[in-house]
Amino acid sequence: MADILFFVFAGTAVGGALGVVLQKNPVGSLLFMVGTLASVAGIFVLMEAHFLAAIQVMVYAGAIMVLFLFVIMLLNLGHDYKDDLKSGVGLFLAFAVTGAIGGLLARQFRGAEESPIMAHFPGPEGMDQLLAEQGAIGAIALPLFTDYVVAFELTGILLLVALVGAIVIAKRRV
Amino acid sequence: MLAEALVLSAILFVIGTFGVLIRRNAIIMFLCVELQLNAVNLSFVALSRYLGIEGQIFVFFVMTVAAAEAAVGLAIIISIFRHYETVNVDNFNLLKW
DSSP states (O other): OHHHHHHHHHHHHHHHHHHHHHOSSHHHHHHHHHHHHHHHHHHHHHTTOHHHHHHIIIIIIIIIHHHHHHHHHHTTOTTOOTTOBOOTHHHHHHHHHHHHHHHHHHTSOTTTTTOGGGGGSOHHHHHHHHHHHHHHHHHHHHHHTTTTHHHHHHHHHHHHHHHHHHHHHHSOOO | OHHHHHHHHHHHHHHHHHHHHHBOBHHHHHHHHHHHHHHHHHHHHHHHHHHOTHHHHHHHHHHHHHHHHHHHHHHHHHHHHHHHSOOBGGGOOOSOO
16 A cells, blocks of 8 residues: 555656646746645655655645745746747756766665665664654654754754845845 | 655656756746755655654755745845846846846
């Protein structure tokens, strides 16, 4: 059952991603992106990452995509897509770079699950036990507020800086 | 399911890269960068199933940085649009105006 669901979500994710790239209307692109993000959230659930699936839907598919939609509609971009796709040398370069990256990535996953390094880590059984003991949110919260607390506080500063920066940059000059 | 998830992550990353290279609309290029970030998030989560909870914490940070990046990037796009009346990246070839 989980395997079938995985392939359903994988299919919609890849289809949505192709839609994002090939759709000419920016609003259509954005809606395909929301579909892709929701499919990836479904895969997160299958991987027992329930908290991340929830914030993927709420923060990514909800807040960030609405921000994009807001900008597209504010700038009234829905209909100016005459020569959006590159052609000629640009297209050839895109295929070359993409092929190179895809080829490099394709060499990496053979036998990932049987790799000898896996013996040093908890594995799915250990993770299931951890999640059963602490819950999906507790398992993330404990290391987040102990081992990674400095990074967490820095993230807060980063968000403040981004907020102020965005307001200053987008502010209409008087 | 690990190998399949890594393959899916690689496919999404490659599609995102292709989109950044092939489109001229700055907002769609941004969207494709988000797609790449999400592909990496997917491989983090898939590996965290085997290697421990830290992968999920990194995904949390990646999402925060993506939100900050989207806010600042879209502000820059709005600012450029006010000047050039377009978001086609072929028209942006100066660092000052």
